[in-house]
Amino acid sequence: MQALTTEQIRAVIARGKLRDNIFKAMGIFCLSLALIVIVALIADMVMKGSERFTLDFFLNFASRRATQAGILSAWVGSLLVMLVTALAAVPLGVAAGLYLEEYAKRNWLTNVIEINISNLAAVPSIVYGLLALGIFVYQFGFGQSILSAGLTLALLILPIIIVSTREAIRAIPAMIREGSMAVGATRWQTCRYHIVPYAMPGILTGVIIGLARAIGETAPIITIGALTFIAFLPPAPFMGEPAAGLFDWVFAPFTVMPIQIFNWTSRPDPAFEINAAAAGFVLMAMVLSMNAVAIWLRYKMRKNIKW
Amino acid sequence: MSANNASDLPKVSDRLAYNAMRNWKERLIEALLLGAAAVSVMTTLGIVYVLVSESIQFFSNVSIVDFLTDTQWTPLFDDAHFGIMVLISGTLVSSLVALLVAIPMGTIIAIYLSEFANAKVREIAKPILELLGGIPTIVFGYFALLVVTPILQYIFPSLPGFSLLSAGLVMGIMIVPYIASLSEDAMRAVPMSMREGAYAMGSTKLYTAIHVVVPAAVSGLAASYILAISRAVGETMILAVAAGMQPNLTWNPMEPAATITSYIVQVALGDLPHGSIGYQTIFAAGLTLLLITLIFNILGQWLRAKYRETY
Numbered sequence: 001m002q003a004l005t006t007e008q009i010r011a012v013i014a015r016g017k018l019r020d021n022i023f024k025a026m027g028i029f030c031l032s033l034a035l036i037v038i039v040a041l042i043a044d045m046v047m048k049g050s051e052r053f054t055l056d057f058f059l060n061f062a063s064r065r066a067t068q069a070g071i072l073s074a075w076v077g078s079l080l081v082m083l084v085t086a087l088a089a090v091p092l093g094v095a096a097g098l099y100l101e102e103y104a105k106r107n108w109l110t111n112v113i114e115i116n117i118s119n120l121a122a123v124p125s126i127v128y129g130l131l132a133l134g135i136f137v138y139q140f141g142f143g144q145s146i147l148s149a150g151l152t153l154a155l156l157i158l159p160i161i162i163v164s165t166r167e168a169i170r171a172i173p174a175m176i177r178e179g180s181m182a183v184g185a186t187r188w189q190t191c192r193y194h195i196v197p198y199a200m201p202g203i204l205t206g207v208i209i210g211l212a213r214a215i216g217e218t219a220p221i222i223t224i225g226a227l228t229f230i231a232f233l234p235p236a237p238f239m240g241e242p243a244a245g246l247f248d249w250v251f252a253p254f255t256v257m258p259i260q261i262f263n264w265t266s267r268p269d270p271a272f273e274i275n276a277a278a279a280g281f282v283l284m285a286m287v288l289s290m291n292a293v294a295i296w297l298r299y300k301m302r303k304n305i306k307w
Numbered sequence: 308m309s310a311n312n313a314s315d316l317p318k319v320s321d322r323l324a325y326n327a328m329r330n331w332k333e334r335l336i337e338a339l340l341l342g343a344a345a346v347s348v349m350t351t352l353g354i355v356y357v358l359v360s361e362s363i364q365f366f367s368n369v370s371i372v373d374f375l376t377d378t379q380w381t382p383l384f385d386d387a388h389f390g391i392m393v394l395i396s397g398t399l400v401s402s403l404v405a406l407l408v409a410i411p412m413g414t415i416i417a418i419y420l421s422e423f424a425n426a427k428v429r430e431i432a433k434p435i436l437e438l439l440g441g442i443p444t445i446v447f448g449y450f451a452l453l454v455v456t457p458i459l460q461y462i463f464p465s466l467p468g469f470s471l472l473s474a475g476l477v478m479g480i481m482i483v484p485y486i487a488s489l490s491e492d493a494m495r496a497v498p499m500s501m502r503e504g505a506y507a508m509g510s511t512k513l514y515t516a517i518h519v520v521v522p523a524a525v526s527g528l529a530a531s532y533i534l535a536i537s538r539a540v541g542e543t544m545i546l547a548v549a550a551g552m553q554p555n556l557t558w559n560p561m562e563p564a565a566t567i568t569s570y571i572v573q574v575a576l577g578d579l580p581h582g583s584i585g586y587q588t589i590f591a592a593g594l595t596l597l598l599i600t601l602i603f604n605i606l607g608q609w610l611r612a613k614y615r616e617t618y
Binding site: 016017019020023024026027028030031033034035037038040041044045091092093095096098099100103104112113116117119120122123124125126127128129130131133134135138155158159162186187188209212213215216217218219222223224225258261262265266273276277280283284287288291292295 | 345593
């Protein structure tokens, strides 16, 4: 092989550096494209929807007239569905994570559960909707209610909560468990007074990310047959005539923010585009602020905890 | 030991009783926790049970050969045809468009973040990607229909108001964060010594990234692509909003078409009676969807096992 002269070597190096820089530019371009999409999305919704950011928009029911339509039933529905989802998914997810990290023996049952959880994460969300339609709506007879929707979304975000709980627990060093058991605590007492409290920030991060995902989910809720036009609120406990029971709202028909947006987006009348933009912005604000809290929590956690 | 008189003995048995009770409580709690962990298994069984049992009823009315070979999908018409290929074509075309955007973009971002960017850029870029991944799909659907489609119509005047192209492009952007973050994790797990070896031989950063880091992380990259395919195939709202819901057997992304998922949404929005054939079609469609994602996942696990590199 012929030896290269200094000039040639310099040319080779220059070419390599040029390629590096071209790739760097491509990387920055792709990243900024992602940023541009977020900015364009938010800017578009703010500009189109700005005239609807009034108190009336939040306090009016859906209407056939675009200018009078509001998102009252949608945001109340979203909040109530999230409440049911959180009440179902958080205890189940934390308990399952605790079991897999602290109790489970290495056997086939544990393997089945673990493989199953990682596979559930890849199941399309609309399939959960079909599950809920078959099981919750018809077999259990919950109907097309807040309860059905909340439980469906709880199953959907369960893997997220389980995985984050497990990661948080795994970060706790073994000496904590050994210390607790050495003074005579049982396994449950160790979990109850040490593992769960120390893992709390990590668990909370997973819960918030899971709920942020759930509040934006549309497909499974449409599949169980949520109505798109609701001009009333679920019965508040002990109100109305005759007085509603404490949990009557759970079985009420409902709508949620994403369904309201879908409904307005798919109407041909462009006046509803403005409503869709405004409602979309409200939903984005909810989801992004939840995500921001989670990111901040994780950042803080990484800084504070030193075992 | 003389102090240990008869009056102390019951105390010992009290403690034994207490211990026995405590053990029972421990076992009960363990069983409860196991029950919580088993919910995920029951979810899977429930999904399989619902989809298979409704599909069996569906296939007692419609032959499986017709289902797979018919070229029309008109389940709610008097002259009913049940050709799932019509919906599969929409799903595959839109997924292909999405992956053509997401795989190059996601991979480039991942390589850039893991091999080129300094810590500061990474601190800013990762939350941005996370936020992009957190945007609800219905908002992306709105964006596809009312922002991207008009822009595309400016470039291609013949593009209809609903198209697989605009839905697919936006879907691709949506998937980018999944690929970028999973691939970056895989590449950062490649030991530093391998890069140092390549640099010591005179490789540039790009050469090292492409010829050393990417091959070493290929199983992780494959896993992220498989997840991306599952997302694209299962994505619903962007397609329901921006691709139209007309069943259309086409391989042209410039046309509107229904996908498996948007068909399910369309039927669910209507008022089909429980137990009718129209009601059963969505479960047959859902089963098809689940099988498609399952095939890709098995393929992914096989690829991962085959090309796994351990250090």
